[in-house]
Amino acid sequence: MWRSGGVGWDGDRPVLRWWGGRTSPLGYGRPLAFRAVGGRACAGARGNPCPVAAAVPGRSTGGLCPACTRLDRAHSVAADTFxxxxxxxxxYLAWFGPGTVKAGITGEHRGSARLLEQGAVAFCWLGRGPLMAARRTEEVLRRALGVPDRVPYERKRLLRPGLPDAGARAAELGELHARALAVGGWSETLEALPFVPYDHGDAFGLAGLPPLDGTVTGLVDGGVVTGRLIAAAGPDLHLSDPAGRHLVLDGRLLGGWGLERGGDDAWSVPIGAVPGEGSGGSEQEGLF
Incomplete structure (x- = not known):
């Protein structure tokens, strides 16, 4: 049985990850059909298998048991333990939709991988330097610009249909970048970087995305997902199901499930309603 490691990015292409390091490419416009089997198992932490082979609830986006979650965060930049x-x-500044921008930090060795993983439609760099200087600068600029350090996943999904074009995205980022440079003090410990906008709209396949009809709330043993992949952003797979609905499957819900190729069986995993504008929703679990 092949167990899923969730959705990831190989360069600017979405992939389905498997335990053991293999990946399968995901293509826009292509069918995607599978059945969840064998229960959901904890993936373990930091390259180590779960010592008790714990089961994980189907609705958990973490994909780890409590013990492995603690181990995973015991040496983590995001948890301030490293x-x-x-x-x-x-x-960086990451743009998810009009008026929805966040500030964050990422290791320079990771390039733009973190921005793809969190579903940033567009982004720009603000500065570079040592970890703790970057951390302090992030906090200073976040408060000065009035932007958060996290954006709920539900809000990101609601914003993706009907986005303005890349020029408008870059313009909003450029204004915030200029305001950030005008904030005093931080460039003394961090090298300020010039404004260069980067855009993931094409990589995510977001052009012409229809309004969202629902989201998968969790997989179940024997449950079938079937449809056509129309877009992907961060961990989210945007699907058109056989009934023509636009549904989102959070790829974090796949981690730990055994997946078998689906046939002609009907969709049979639970779907939740689209939350209203302003719903808090679940936030991303890491900054880096």
């Missing part, structure tokens, strides 16, 4: 990384870090 502060002596000598490598350079970058501060």
């Amino acid at each position: 502060t002596d990384d000598p490598r350079p870090y970058r501060v």
Whole structure:
């Protein structure tokens, strides 16, 4: 049985990850059909198998049992338990939709991978330097610009249909970048970077995305997902099901499930209603 490791990105292409390191490419416009089998198992932490082979609830987006979750965060930059990384870090602005921009930091060695993973439609770099300087700068700029450090996944999904064009996205980022440079003090410890906008609209396949009709709330043993992949952003797979509905499957819900190729069986995993505008929703679980 092949167990899923969730959805990831190989360069600017979405892939389905498997335990053991293999990946399967995901193509827009192509059918995607599978059945969840064998129960959902904990993937383990930091390259180590789960010591008790724990089961994981179908609705969990973490994909780990409580013990492995604690181990995973025991040496984590995001949890402030790893502060002596000598490598350079970058501060960025990530754009998810009109009026929805966040500030964050990522390791320079990761390039733009973190921005793809969190579903940033567009982004720009603000500065680079040591980890703790980047952390302090992120906080200073976040408060000065009035932007959060996290955006709920539900809000990201609601914003993707009907986005303005790449020029408008870049313009909003450019205005915030200019305001960030005008904030005093932070460039003394961090190298300020010039404004260069980057856009993931094409990589995500977002052009012409229809309004969202629902989201998968969790997989079940024997449950079938079947449809056509129309877009992907961060961990989210946007699907058109056989009834023509636009549904989102959060790829984090796949982690730990055994997946078998689906046939002609009907969709049989639970679907939740689209939350209303302003719903808090679940936030991303890491910043880096």
